[in-house]
Amino acid sequence: MSKTEKKTTINSIGKYGLIERITANINIRNRSTIIAAGDDSAAVRYAEEGKLTLVSTDLMLEGIHFNLVYTPLKHLGYKAVIRAISDIYAMNGKPEQLLISLGIGSRFSVEEIEELYVGIALACKKYGIDIAGGDTTSSLTGLTIGVTAVGSVDSDRVIRRSGAGANDLICVTGDLGAAYMGLQLLERERKLFDQNSSVQPDLSGYEYIIGRQLKPEFPGELPDMLEKYNIIPTAMTDVSEGLASDLLQICQHSDKGCRLFPDKIPVDQETVRMAEEFRIDPLVPALNGGEDFELIFTVPLEFFEKIKKLKDVKVIGHITQPEYGCFIVTDEGEEIELEAQGWKK
Amino acid sequence: MSKTEKKTTINSIGKYGLIERITANINIRNRSTIIAAGDDSAAVRYAEEGKLTLVSTDLMLEGIHFNLVYTPLKHLGYKAVIRAISDIYAMNGKPEQLLISLGIGSRFSVEEIEELYVGIALACKKYGIDIAGGDTTSSLTGLTIGVTAVGSVDSDRVIRRSGAGANDLICVTGDLGAAYMGLQLLERERKLFDQNSSVQPDLSGYEYIIGRQLKPEFPGELPDMLEKYNIIPTAMTDVSEGLASDLLQICQHSDKGCRLFPDKIPVDQETVRMAEEFRIDPLVPALNGGEDFELIFTVPLEFFEKIKKLKDVKVIGHITQPEYGCFIVTDEGEEIELEAQGWKK
Numbered sequence: 001m002s003k004t005e006k007k008t009t010i011n012s013i014g015k016y017g018l019i020e021r022i023t024a025n026i027n028i029r030n031r032s033t034i035i036a037a038g039d040d041s042a043a044v045r046y047a048e049e050g051k052l053t054l055v056s057t058d059l060m061l062e063g064i065h066f067n068l069v070y071t072p073l074k075h076l077g078y079k080a081v082i083r084a085i086s087d088i089y090a091m092n093g094k095p096e097q098l099l100i101s102l103g104i105g106s107r108f109s110v111e112e113i114e115e116l117y118v119g120i121a122l123a124c125k126k127y128g129i130d131i132a133g134g135d136t137t138s139s140l141t142g143l144t145i146g147v148t149a150v151g152s153v154d155s156d157r158v159i160r161r162s163g164a165g166a167n168d169l170i171c172v173t174g175d176l177g178a179a180y181m182g183l184q185l186l187e188r189e190r191k192l193f194d195q196n197s198s199v200q201p202d203l204s205g206y207e208y209i210i211g212r213q214l215k216p217e218f219p220g221e222l223p224d225m226l227e228k229y230n231i232i233p234t235a236m237t238d239v240s241e242g243l244a245s246d247l248l249q250i251c252q253h254s255d256k257g258c259r260l261f262p263d264k265i266p267v268d269q270e271t272v273r274m275a276e277e278f279r280i281d282p283l284v285p286a287l288n289g290g291e292d293f294e295l296i297f298t299v300p301l302e303f304f305e306k307i308k309k310l311k312d313v314k315v316i317g318h319i320t321q322p323e324y325g326c327f328i329v330t331d332e333g334e335e336i337e338l339e340a341q342g343w344k345k
Numbered sequence: 346m347s348k349t350e351k352k353t354t355i356n357s358i359g360k361y362g363l364i365e366r367i368t369a370n371i372n373i374r375n376r377s378t379i380i381a382a383g384d385d386s387a388a389v390r391y392a393e394e395g396k397l398t399l400v401s402t403d404l405m406l407e408g409i410h411f412n413l414v415y416t417p418l419k420h421l422g423y424k425a426v427i428r429a430i431s432d433i434y435a436m437n438g439k440p441e442q443l444l445i446s447l448g449i450g451s452r453f454s455v456e457e458i459e460e461l462y463v464g465i466a467l468a469c470k471k472y473g474i475d476i477a478g479g480d481t482t483s484s485l486t487g488l489t490i491g492v493t494a495v496g497s498v499d500s501d502r503v504i505r506r507s508g509a510g511a512n513d514l515i516c517v518t519g520d521l522g523a524a525y526m527g528l529q530l531l532e533r534e535r536k537l538f539d540q541n542s543s544v545q546p547d548l549s550g551y552e553y554i555i556g557r558q559l560k561p562e563f564p565g566e567l568p569d570m571l572e573k574y575n576i577i578p579t580a581m582t583d584v585s586e587g588l589a590s591d592l593l594q595i596c597q598h599s600d601k602g603c604r605l606f607p608d609k610i611p612v613d614q615e616t617v618r619m620a621e622e623f624r625i626d627p628l629v630p631a632l633n634g635g636e637d638f639e640l641i642f643t644v645p646l647e648f649f650e651k652i653k654k655l656k657d658v659k660v661i662g663h664i665t666q667p668e669y670g671c672f673i674v675t676d677e678g679e680e681i682e683l684e685a686q687g688w689k690k
Contacts (some may be wrong), residue, residue, distance in 0.1 A: 042436035056386035090385035
């Protein structure tokens with residue numbers, strides 16, 4: 001929880017008072033933002049011929065998506081933005097507006113909600129996004145954050161999940177599994193602290209994976225890089241549920257199979273070390289960890305040389321005809337069926 | 346809760362399985378809906394010259410906005426749609442797409458979520474709206490429903506909260522306070538049932554106010570009526586928080602005052618009777634009840650004769666210069682300051 005000392009109750013300033021406070025310093029950056037906070041709806045204009053408007057929505061619930069014991073509200077606000085915009089990028093679009101809905105339990109003060117908004121505003125500044133409205137309501141339980149992202153894409157450049165072709169390369173940005181191992185570490189230290197509050201959490205040497213969990217970034221530069229090198233992916237999605245689950249989405253929507261090579265999957269050294277401490281195969285968080293906020297996309301074989309030039313992009317496998325199914329191919333050539341994790345978040 | 350007998354756990358079909366089930370029978374109605382459910386974002390196109398795209402978002406939380414003891418899931422889905430589209434209508438726009446985010450506690454079955462979607466689909470059919478996407482996640486506590494509505498308006502016909510002029514007439518559709526009194530009745534019967542489960546709820550004679558609470562409609566025909574009679578409101582918003590709160594929003598954003606005449610405020614006879622049973626002045630629910638899902642708008646005096654021709658529209662007061670403040674004028678000529686209710690929902 002926040003260390004802010006001043007505690008103004010939300011009751012004392014009311015719903016509209018709260019909205020005024022948290023939207024007071026909002027600057028509008030994008031020409032497409034016509035009407036922002038302070039009316040019934042936001043209004044945007046993407047009227048250019050051939051432009052599509054993209055709209056996506058995401059829920060983050062306390063206890064499911066975050067634990068405020070070790071999540072600073074500022075970081076949480078930042079991460080909520082990343083989560084929401086990743087769906088717009090996943091269509092090869094550019095996010096330009098956000099609408100933020102908050103369900104706020106009575107234990108939260110105005111100052112704490114302002115701190116959440118500091119993080120939201122920081123991420124919006126970095127990614128060039130306008131806060132264009134939203135809703136606030138009280139909540140009986142914890143904090144609920146609903147984020148709607150709006151953006152646009154040229155209709156001839158939109159990339160769906162459904163276009164992967166047989167023999168296409170499967171590419172992924174950044175590295176995988178770090179956010180999940182960061183979460184395991186934070187949870188372990190929380191449990192130790194719960195048992196004995198004189199024990200201070202020991203997180204040294206694991207700054208990267210903790211950062212990936214608490215304050216992730218998104219490879220927002222990928223669409224420009226793809227355009228620069230004239231690479232047109234056939235299918236794309238963001239890695240949010242976990243590589244396995246999201247790749248299976250591409251295969252299913254494209255009616256294809258795939259082969260994935262575990263030794264090609266980019267995993268950071270900190271992720272490997274932490275997985276070893278927990279005695280789990282680092283492949284497990286890399287495949288099923290989730291919250292990586294990277295992009296997974298497929299490109300025809302002919303782009304292989306170009307893909308190699310892209311910073312932080314790795315080829316991790318290839319698409320097959322559907323009858324071959326979806327499998328991981330181990331070093332020893334063994335094939336293990338690719339499975340999505342269960343119903344979590 | 347639903348009476349559905351079959352109970353499939355959501356775990357057994359997973360997140361994507363659930364999304365497939367609830368989106369299986371979705372028909373697309375609007376040409377503006379380009380990509381609907383089944384990808385990372387929805388894509389819409391309102392590319393006509395001069396069109397604005399409107400986006401609005403709403404949260405409904407169990408225990409705050411609804412109680413499943415007396416709210417059928419089908420009705421809840423219907424109401425969630427009405428809540429969301431009312432913000433688009435309030436800008437004089439036409440809603441065309443919805444994105445639905447659900448946070449689902451473990452006690453819910455697939456069949457119950459399908460029932461919620463039956464209500465959502467019914468309302469979408471009636472109001473001509475496409476379900477264009479969303480998100481589902483598990484929840485530690487109750488049901489969370491986030492609805493994002495997307496629509497459009499000609500940019501020269503958008504009506505904001507901020508355009509009311511001195512001497513403008515204040516107009517309202519339908520009648521007010523019914524949903525609130527319906528809720529009071531349902532809550533009273535629930536408490537009686539909690540004390541003695543052999544007592545059957547007695548709701549006869551109050552079908553209208555219960556309907557207004559559980560399955561409200563929206564005066565979606567108003568924009569067309571205004572266009573037909575060539576009436577251009579100067580300011581508009583939907584009555585969702587309550588007449589007092591929403592009218593004060595218009596006054597504040599327009600930098601004006603107002604005079605409201607209680608005997609002009611439309612209140613249904615059932616609302617009056619129920620208020621009398623509860624020994625409260627019917628004016629209280631009419632001013633502060635909320636969830637009326639009506640439209641409040643202001644028009645210049647010259648439209649008075651035209652307004653009288655509109656079905657279900659009443660003139661309830663007028664706008665003043667700001668220095669006169671916001672007051673209710675009683676039959677006896679007494680002026681009582683208009684105040685918004687507190688932080689509720």
